[in-house]
Amino acid sequence: MSETRDRSGQQTMPMDVWSEWFAGNMKAAMPPMMVAPGEEAHAVRPSGRDPMLQAVQKAWEMNPMQSVLPIDWGGITMALQTLWQREMSDPNRAFERAVDFNLKVWSATMNAWSNALSRAWGIPVKEPEGRPDKRFSASEWEMNPYYQTLRESYNLASEYLLEAAKENEGDDSDEEKRIKFHLKQFVDAMAPVNFLLTNPAALKRVVETGGASLAEGTRHLLADIEQGRLTMTDADAFEPGENLATTPGKVVYRNRLIELIQYTPTTEKVKEVPMIWMPPWINKYYILDMQPKNSFVKYMLDQGYTIFMVSWKNPDSSMEDITFEDYMELGPLAAAEVVKDITGSKQINPMGYCIGGTLLAMTLAYLEERGEADRYGFGPTTFMVSLQDFSDVGDTAIFLGDDNVDFIEQQMMERGYLDGSSLYNMFNLLRSNDLIWSNVVNNYLMGQKPPSFDLLYWNSDSTRMARTAHSFYLKNTYRENNLVEPGKVKLSGTPIDLGKIRQDVYAVGAEKDHIVPWKSAWSISQLTGGKVHFTLANSGHIAGIINPPAKGKGNYWNTPDAAKFETCDEWFKATEKHEGSWWEDWTKWLNTRSGKKVAPPKMGSEKYPPIEDAPGTYVKEK
Numbered sequence: 001m002s003e004t005r006d007r008s009g010q011q012t013m014p015m016d017v018w019s020e021w022f023a024g025n026m027k028a029a030m031p032p033m034m035v036a037p038g039e040e041a042h043a044v045r046p047s048g049r050d051p052m053l054q055a056v057q058k059a060w061e062m063n064p065m066q067s068v069l070p071i072d073w074g075g076i077t078m079a080l081q082t083l084w085q086r087e088m089s090d091p092n093r094a095f096e097r098a099v100d101f102n103l104k105v106w107s108a109t110m111n112a113w114s115n116a117l118s119r120a121w122g123i124p125v126k127e128p129e130g131r132p133d134k135r136f137s138a139s140e141w142e143m144n145p146y147y148q149t150l151r152e153s154y155n156l157a158s159e160y161l162l163e164a165a166k167e168n169e170g171d172d173s174d175e176e177k178r179i180k181f182h183l184k185q186f187v188d189a190m191a192p193v194n195f196l197l198t199n200p201a202a203l204k205r206v207v208e209t210g211g212a213s214l215a216e217g218t219r220h221l222l223a224d225i226e227q228g229r230l231t232m233t234d235a236d237a238f239e240p241g242e243n244l245a246t247t248p249g250k251v252v253y254r255n256r257l258i259e260l261i262q263y264t265p266t267t268e269k270v271k272e273v274p275m276i277w278m279p280p281w282i283n284k285y286y287i288l289d290m291q292p293k294n295s296f297v298k299y300m301l302d303q304g305y306t307i308f309m310v311s312w313k314n315p316d317s318s319m320e321d322i323t324f325e326d327y328m329e330l331g332p333l334a335a336a337e338v339v340k341d342i343t344g345s346k347q348i349n350p351m352g353y354c355i356g357g358t359l360l361a362m363t364l365a366y367l368e369e370r371g372e373a374d375r376y377g378f379g380p381t382t383f384m385v386s387l388q389d390f391s392d393v394g395d396t397a398i399f400l401g402d403d404n405v406d407f408i409e410q411q412m413m414e415r416g417y418l419d420g421s422s423l424y425n426m427f428n429l430l431r432s433n434d435l436i437w438s439n440v441v442n443n444y445l446m447g448q449k450p451p452s453f454d455l456l457y458w459n460s461d462s463t464r465m466a467r468t469a470h471s472f473y474l475k476n477t478y479r480e481n482n483l484v485e486p487g488k489v490k491l492s493g494t495p496i497d498l499g500k501i502r503q504d505v506y507a508v509g510a511e512k513d514h515i516v517p518w519k520s521a522w523s524i525s526q527l528t529g530g531k532v533h534f535t536l537a538n539s540g541h542i543a544g545i546i547n548p549p550a551k552g553k554g555n556y557w558n559t560p561d562a563a564k565f566e567t568c569d570e571w572f573k574a575t576e577k578h579e580g581s582w583w584e585d586w587t588k589w590l591n592t593r594s595g596k597k598v599a600p601p602k603m604g605s606e607k608y609p610p611i612e613d614a615p616g617t618y619v620k621e622k
Contacts, residue, residue: 067228068221069436070425071189072182079182083164101160108152116145135193135433140200147200150192158187174401181398188432193441202445213447220443220450229421230428232439233456234449240461241615244454245286247297249309249614252604253338257322257330259616260338261309265600266301272595273379274306274343276335278356281312281327282423284461284619287546288353290454294548296583303587305594306601308339310356314621315466320416322466324359324473325492332363336376338608343601347379349594353545354516357386358477361524362489364503365496373502380504380593381530382586384545385516388498389523390481395514399426400478408474412467420462427459430514435459455542484527501528506589507562508535508582510544522571525562533589534562534571537582549581556582 087094115125140147165180192198196206205213224231238244249263277297279285288309289297300307310331315322332350339348352360360381367373387393393400412418428435435456442448475482482488486497505528509518518536525532535558537544547554557575565571578585604610 064225067421068224068230069440070230070429071185071432071436072429075178075182076186076189079165079179080186082179083161083183086167087164097160097164101156104156105153108156109149112145112148112152115148116143119143135191135438138199138201138204140204144200150198154190154192158190161187174397177395178398178401181395185429185432188437191433191437194437194445196445199441199445202441205446209447216447217444220447224443229424229460230436230439231443231450232435232453232460234452235457235460237452238454238457240284240286240619241613244291244457245289245615245619246292247289247295247301247614250603250610251311251612251614251616252342252608252610253335254611254616254618255330255334256319257313257326258335259311259313259611259618260335261311261614261616262342262603262610263297263301263307263309263614264603265306266298267304267600269597270304270306270600271591272345272598273347273349273593274308274339274345274601275300276308276310276332276339276348276350278310278332278350278352278360279312280354280356282355282463282465284314284458284463285309285311286615286619287455287458287542289615290458290546293550294454294546296546296548299548299583300587304597305590306343308335310335311616311618312463313618314420314463315417316464317416320412320467322469324469327359327469328363328366328491332360332378333376336378340377341607342605345377345595347377347595349379349381349590351382351384352386353384354386354541355473357383358388358473358483361386361388361498361501361528362483362491362496364501365498366491366494368500368502369494369496378503380506380590381501382590383505383507383521383524385508385510385513385521385541386524387477387516387520388527389484389520390477391484391523392517392520393478394517394520395430396426396478399429400474405474405479409471412465412471416467418465418467418470420464423465424460424462427515455546484523498527499529501530503528503530504593505530505532506535506586507532508537508545508586510540511536511538513541513544515541519568522562522568525565525571532562533560534558535582535585536572536575547581547583549584551581554581555579556585558582558585 087097118125136142136151141151142148161183162180165183193201196202202213220231247263249261251259252262253260277285277288279288289295292298297307297309312331313319336348336350340346350360352358361383364373364378364381367376367378408418408422411422439450443450476489477483480488483498486499487495489496505524507521507524509516509521511518513521522534522536525534535556537547537556538554539547544554555577557572557577559571559575562571565574
């Protein structure tokens with residue numbers, strides 16, 4: 001048996017004993033294989049070379065929970081293995097960390113029981129500092145020493161793992177990002193509130209309902225297993241055209257990829273220059289027209305703008321050969337022809353949201369290269385949380401390693417499309433506590449009906465991706481980042497250069513966006529030839545954008561010309577912080593670029609008569 005000594009030369013725990021102790025503790029931390037979601041929910045597929053990872057993978061795929069909880073236990077196991085190997089590379093230091101951890105747990109335990117005794121004697125107890133964790137909102141987590149100890153032990157263990165993952169802080173490799181991501185997933189999944197026997201609120205409800213909550217929770221779980229996804233909101237509470245996407249308008253054009261909606265004006269006079277809005281086809285357009293209180297469309301109509309909205313078709317296997325060029329030609333280019341005919345305007349101000357903005361930027365560059373910009377008349381352009389430079393895509397990079405992209409390609413080859421649940425699960429994993437585990441607790445442990453929440457309904461109303469178009473998109477953006485290299489991307493044989501875009505640009509990033517990091521969204525200011533007004537909204541990818549002024553919440557930062565700064569950090573230092581919604585700032589910018597006020601155009605035209613009422617047919621396709 002070998003011995004180890006610390007820096008002072010004193011004997012410490014023998015190496016073999018320490019190794020066995022630490023390995024046993026790390027194995028105890030490994031995720032139980034019986035809780036493994038399946039193939040459809042994979043975040044990152046393990047390489048499969050390691051027998052243990054293969055075993056986890058197979059157990060994963062056999063579990064009926066696989067389609068409900070998109071947690072990648074294979075990736076988590078790989079991350080824990082890597083962490084264990086790192087710890088074992090310096091046993092003395094790892095032992096010191098373990099001793100420190102145990103002392104903290106002991107101290108937390110003593111503190112919990114001391115607090116309990118103090119309360120029993122009526123002695124005031126110091127309240128915990130910092131923002132409370134809403135997962136532990138039940139009074140038992142504070143008042144009961146057993147639950148307080150359990151909570152503190154969980155928090156300390158989580159801190160231990162995540163701090164160990166930060167040992168390589170500064171290493172921004174994809175591998176390091178995956179390790180940190182999967183450890184965070186493990187920490188979130190292992191929270192005691194996620195299990196019936198360690199959730200005091202759930203146990204209390206079992207007693208109060210005489211066991212009915214357990215029966216109801218089981219019913220919810222079985223229903224979700226049958227439908228193949230976790231229910232996040234009451235699916236019967238909403239319906240596009242009934243209580244979502246209700247702003248009046250007409251579908252004035254339809255092709256095999258889009259329906260074009262012209263909205264009914266709400267003011268006697270409107271701005272001369274109409275707008276085309278290009279939402280992402282990864283989701284349905286009505287995020288921009290939810291309910292009257294938070295409808296971006298209604299707000300802009302009330303400001304006196306003429307709005308046309310693209311509503312994308314939900315592709316099926318018959319559309320697998322639809323190309324990215326088809327999305328351009330049948331999307332913004334076809335829509336522009338219709339809008340110009342209906343309004344008679346020579347100029348159109350386009351807006352692109354997320355991937356709709358990526359398509360819009362590529363379209364503008366394409367038109368410039370072909371000398372057709374004047375024909376379509378695209379004027380000052382707005383990009384909302386949109387990527388053109390994919391060098392840093394934030395946490396989504398976790399899902400886009402070579403193994404996972406190859407898996408996506410294989411799925412698309414087999415089906416002709418990428419199923420919407422794959423993207424739905426991916427985005428949910430980025431906020432697993434809010435979008436996964438809170439629903440597990442509510443639906444299964446508490447046996448309560450899912451809440452009625454419009455944004456969650458929209459989030460779960462996912463769409464499919466046409467194979468050929470999506471393969472082109474992944475290759476040229478996330479995999480190779482070709483858009484930032486002039487001439488590297490070709491559309492219909494035409495090499496494009498974003499630097500030739502000459503329109504004025506208003507671009508918006510969101511401070512806490514986990515899908516489009518705001519610093520990456522800011523890069524548009526360095527890529528185009530036009531003047532860029534960049535605004536940073538607070539909150540995330542959706543809440544940062546859908547923030548009507550009437551709410552009286554939020555703030556934003558901006559400065560007129562972002563292109564004059566070499567880095568986003570320099571830009572941010574020069575910005576001013578404004579209270580309220582950035583919508584008002586945008587309309588001021590747009591107002592000076594939208595012409596004079598005129599009478600509203602008629603709904604449709606002789607060539608493009610109204611087909612049906614908004615929201616149309618495509619948005620209702622499941």
